[in-house]
Amino acid sequence: MIRNLSMMTDLYQLTMMYGYYKHGMQNNVAVFDLFFRRNGISYAVAAGLEQVIEYIRNIHMDANDIAYLRSLNLFDEEFLDMLINFRFTGDIDAMPEGSIVFPNEPLVRVKAPIMEAQFIETALLNIVNHQTLIATKASRVVHAAGGGGVMEFGLRRAQGPDAGIYGARAAIIGGCIGTSNVLTGQMYEVPAMGTHAHSWVMSFPDEISAFRAYAKTFPDQCLLLVDTYDTLKSGMPNAIKVFRELRAAGHEPMGIRLDSGDLAYLSKQARRMMDEAGFENAKVVASGDLDEEVIWDLRAQGAAIDTWGVGTKMITSADLPALGGVYKMSGEIGPDGALVPKIKVSDNPVKITNPGMKTVWRIYGKTSGKALADLIALEDDTFDTEKPLTIFDPTETWKRMTLRDYTMRKLLVPIFREGRQVYAAPSLMDIQHYCESELDTFWEEYKRLVKPHTYKVDLSDRLYDLKKKLLNEARPEF
Amino acid sequence: MIRNLSMMTDLYQLTMMYGYYKHGMQNNVAVFDLFFRRNGISYAVAAGLEQVIEYIRNIHMDANDIAYLRSLNLFDEEFLDMLINFRFTGDIDAMPEGSIVFPNEPLVRVKAPIMEAQFIETALLNIVNHQTLIATKASRVVHAAGGGGVMEFGLRRAQGPDAGIYGARAAIIGGCIGTSNVLTGQMYEVPAMGTHAHSWVMSFPDEISAFRAYAKTFPDQCLLLVDTYDTLKSGMPNAIKVFRELRAAGHEPMGIRLDSGDLAYLSKQARRMMDEAGFENAKVVASGDLDEEVIWDLRAQGAAIDTWGVGTKMITSADLPALGGVYKMSGEIGPDGALVPKIKVSDNPVKITNPGMKTVWRIYGKTSGKALADLIALEDDTFDTEKPLTIFDPTETWKRMTLRDYTMRKLLVPIFREGRQVYAAPSLMDIQHYCESELDTFWEEYKRLVKPHTYKVDLSDRLYDLKKKLLNEARPEF
Numbered sequence: 001m002i003r004n005l006s007m008m009t010d011l012y013q014l015t016m017m018y019g020y021y022k023h024g025m026q027n028n029v030a031v032f033d034l035f036f037r038r039n040g041i042s043y044a045v046a047a048g049l050e051q052v053i054e055y056i057r058n059i060h061m062d063a064n065d066i067a068y069l070r071s072l073n074l075f076d077e078e079f080l081d082m083l084i085n086f087r088f089t090g091d092i093d094a095m096p097e098g099s100i101v102f103p104n105e106p107l108v109r110v111k112a113p114i115m116e117a118q119f120i121e122t123a124l125l126n127i128v129n130h131q132t133l134i135a136t137k138a139s140r141v142v143h144a145a146g147g148g149g150v151m152e153f154g155l156r157r158a159q160g161p162d163a164g165i166y167g168a169r170a171a172i173i174g175g176c177i178g179t180s181n182v183l184t185g186q187m188y189e190v191p192a193m194g195t196h197a198h199s200w201v202m203s204f205p206d207e208i209s210a211f212r213a214y215a216k217t218f219p220d221q222c223l224l225l226v227d228t229y230d231t232l233k234s235g236m237p238n239a240i241k242v243f244r245e246l247r248a249a250g251h252e253p254m255g256i257r258l259d260s261g262d263l264a265y266l267s268k269q270a271r272r273m274m275d276e277a278g279f280e281n282a283k284v285v286a287s288g289d290l291d292e293e294v295i296w297d298l299r300a301q302g303a304a305i306d307t308w309g310v311g312t313k314m315i316t317s318a319d320l321p322a323l324g325g326v327y328k329m330s331g332e333i334g335p336d337g338a339l340v341p342k343i344k345v346s347d348n349p350v351k352i353t354n355p356g357m358k359t360v361w362r363i364y365g366k367t368s369g370k371a372l373a374d375l376i377a378l379e380d381d382t383f384d385t386e387k388p389l390t391i392f393d394p395t396e397t398w399k400r401m402t403l404r405d406y407t408m409r410k411l412l413v414p415i416f417r418e419g420r421q422v423y424a425a426p427s428l429m430d431i432q433h434y435c436e437s438e439l440d441t442f443w444e445e446y447k448r449l450v451k452p453h454t455y456k457v458d459l460s461d462r463l464y465d466l467k468k469k470l471l472n473e474a475r476p477e478f
Numbered sequence: 479m480i481r482n483l484s485m486m487t488d489l490y491q492l493t494m495m496y497g498y499y500k501h502g503m504q505n506n507v508a509v510f511d512l513f514f515r516r517n518g519i520s521y522a523v524a525a526g527l528e529q530v531i532e533y534i535r536n537i538h539m540d541a542n543d544i545a546y547l548r549s550l551n552l553f554d555e556e557f558l559d560m561l562i563n564f565r566f567t568g569d570i571d572a573m574p575e576g577s578i579v580f581p582n583e584p585l586v587r588v589k590a591p592i593m594e595a596q597f598i599e600t601a602l603l604n605i606v607n608h609q610t611l612i613a614t615k616a617s618r619v620v621h622a623a624g625g626g627g628v629m630e631f632g633l634r635r636a637q638g639p640d641a642g643i644y645g646a647r648a649a650i651i652g653g654c655i656g657t658s659n660v661l662t663g664q665m666y667e668v669p670a671m672g673t674h675a676h677s678w679v680m681s682f683p684d685e686i687s688a689f690r691a692y693a694k695t696f697p698d699q700c701l702l703l704v705d706t707y708d709t710l711k712s713g714m715p716n717a718i719k720v721f722r723e724l725r726a727a728g729h730e731p732m733g734i735r736l737d738s739g740d741l742a743y744l745s746k747q748a749r750r751m752m753d754e755a756g757f758e759n760a761k762v763v764a765s766g767d768l769d770e771e772v773i774w775d776l777r778a779q780g781a782a783i784d785t786w787g788v789g790t791k792m793i794t795s796a797d798l799p800a801l802g803g804v805y806k807m808s809g810e811i812g813p814d815g816a817l818v819p820k821i822k823v824s825d826n827p828v829k830i831t832n833p834g835m836k837t838v839w840r841i842y843g844k845t846s847g848k849a850l851a852d853l854i855a856l857e858d859d860t861f862d863t864e865k866p867l868t869i870f871d872p873t874e875t876w877k878r879m880t881l882r883d884y885t886m887r888k889l890l891v892p893i894f895r896e897g898r899q900v901y902a903a904p905s906l907m908d909i910q911h912y913c914e915s916e917l918d919t920f921w922e923e924y925k926r927l928v929k930p931h932t933y934k935v936d937l938s939d940r941l942y943d944l945k946k947k948l949l950n951e952a953r954p955e956f
Contacts, residue, residue: 005639005661007660007661007664008633008660008661009660009661010631010633010634010660011659011670011671011672012658012674012675015672015674015695015696016675016677018695019674019691019692019695019696020681022694022695023691023694023695028681030677030681032677065664068663068664069660072670074696074699114681118677121634123639126633126635126636126639126642127639129635130636130638130641131638155487155488156599156600156603156604156803156805157603157604157607157801158604159608159611159612159638159641160608160609160637160638160641160645161481161604161605161640162640162641163608163637163638163641164486165486165638166638167637180488180490181486181487181488182485182486182487182488182489183483185546186485186543186546192489194488194489194490194491195490196497197490197494198806198807198822199494199510199806199807200497202807202820202822203503203506203508203592203807203810213497213501216500216501218497218552221552229823229952260824260825260826261825312802316794316800318800321794321795322790322796323635328677329677329680329681332681342680344680344706345707346738347738347739348738351738474707
């Protein structure tokens, strides 16, 4: 089921590759960082690495692909010949999936011959941007639901098949307990969930016949959708009647699903009716245009909802439909083998990149075990955790803090070395558990849905100085 | 390259199928409509039918799929055996891709054994929802650009590979002149476009060396990105220097690309500088966070931009990231072979469905050739265009209009008959041209980006009466 996505790249990657090739620069080794800029979300959940690995391992162009590229009349035969054996031979470091990540931190770092580093840009951005976006959204939705389970129900509204398949995968990373998407369930061994639709009820002469037929088919998984005609006057009384018949036959019902109307009011009424009828263990499932804000508000109003089915707004990340991740050159290995750091300047300070070969350290309080701040540092920066560490905001540099009794952990791990995979991707459920335990290391203040406290992401002293120096040198004189 | 998406369905389709099977109802023939409700857009461009056809033709589950379904412990062996030979055997009618479509109009109509009609729901919605959404957004962007070409640049920000690949396909249907996505270019024989990125400039010692190297590589396709350091003080003077060298060597430059800063101001300055240097034919291309509103405003301010590169906001339809299309049962064939129309009621009037086997007619003025209104009608409704036709708003029924001198055209065409494809999908560029000519039949008032005039979509008299009758009968007595 692994597709070859090698041709899924922007044409300008190929024209640049050809340019480097024609100028004998194709083997110059460059370093690129994949990161996102501040975009209104407090934290993100890294996702998509497994698909990045599949993509990288699978890079190859066949005769049809070469014939197509020839037809563009842009490239010479020598270059096209070279593409037939084109593979990725570089190094990749990345944050494991499920990591909590913040603006400007490299999620993925690529060090490779510039032609290769450039070639993979578009696919890496596409995959990581998408899955990180949806895992992040799902994490917020799951947070809003408190302990209540969140089921991913968005396949029909996803932006195409992959958005449904890998969006559901990302939603599981973010903490969803299952998905309606059978293919994702099959591919990643995660729970597939669902019962019946309004059309089931409509295809029987009346609601009670539809409920009875469903209960007969699935006596031990009987969850009934009660809003086809009228939730409280028809759906609930019919459901309870069928629940009683089920119990008489030795089965316990699972519960009911609400898909329209005021979910706070209806859930409380449905709960009361089931309790009064002796079905205290039957669950109330709610769906219908939900997102983290609606769930939070419904819970604040005491809605009696046990499980949430969330579709359109989670699978499309409706309030922020693109993460906005970018892939920027941070350095190039010079003829002497040393890295020449590079910076991209801009009139807009947030668009100025961090130069050099970097990594990310997370600093934890020794006693609390909680994350205190992240430090973007040069790869060869060293830290002595026995000594106090003073960190400062890279823009408002007077905001400083001195840390004592802390530990540090490096967040980027090696994925490829010289084109060889050196990392074993964990199972999807393991990634979900990792994400949950990572989130536990953050104070609740950072996870608040509205106006969360801003987590500190600072630069190491050496990186800060390097950036300042390059910025001053960067603009050529006119 | 056609994937088997058969397992890409919601689990509840399979549980309902099993239920129908266990109750001997699997061969009951049902009719479903795929349509969207009013969602803030004035018109939509139908897209995705070719991928629906591929999906339908390719439906099959293999031994691994069956083994997975068995592992869910929901289905019996007889049902699983039946799934091995499961195929689509029904009828599908649809609006051809590129059609202009309005809320509540069936884009796709399925008539099939209920088990099959239910099985295909999720994939049909996923595909049609996505591509129709992006084709619609692209149509708006292209409209805003007036005659200027729009290039689709969104692959890196699309919601996964398919969203990039088929989103670009849909953007071409909506009128884009090309895409940066090489794979879409290859798959659908449409122009792939692009030149170079900031990283190209950064990998040379200075901007002019980067420009010279690019011009040397592509002397006849030389389009230079001028904003890496400073557009007007560095990029433009360097570009013009290289353009002069190119011309001296017998080549004409293509132009420059702006990707940041104020595009109205910078484009006018860049235009002036190129004109003064004698490069009146060199083009100004602009990109960077564009959508239809920004393009419209930039043009209103006289921006000297010839071609637009549009990424994130078009490929994600950022202001409306889901079309919201639904798939609702409209009838079932009874034991006597006659259709029993079905209605889904709701407290919310816009969620009440239109019952019966329906089609859509478009009414044109005989003299103007322009579309006057659409009529959702029962399939067996007949019209005599020699006689005046009175149409009325289905909600505000006092809004009526009597038409004379009109012609009518049926918008749904047969795609499958008894599981056999009876429709030949046109090429992507033919679909683009069809869409353009269809749009030409609508007055500009309907295409305005802000507060457009609402196009009339009414119900035929017989459909209106049927709906009223079923609504009155629908709520069971309590």
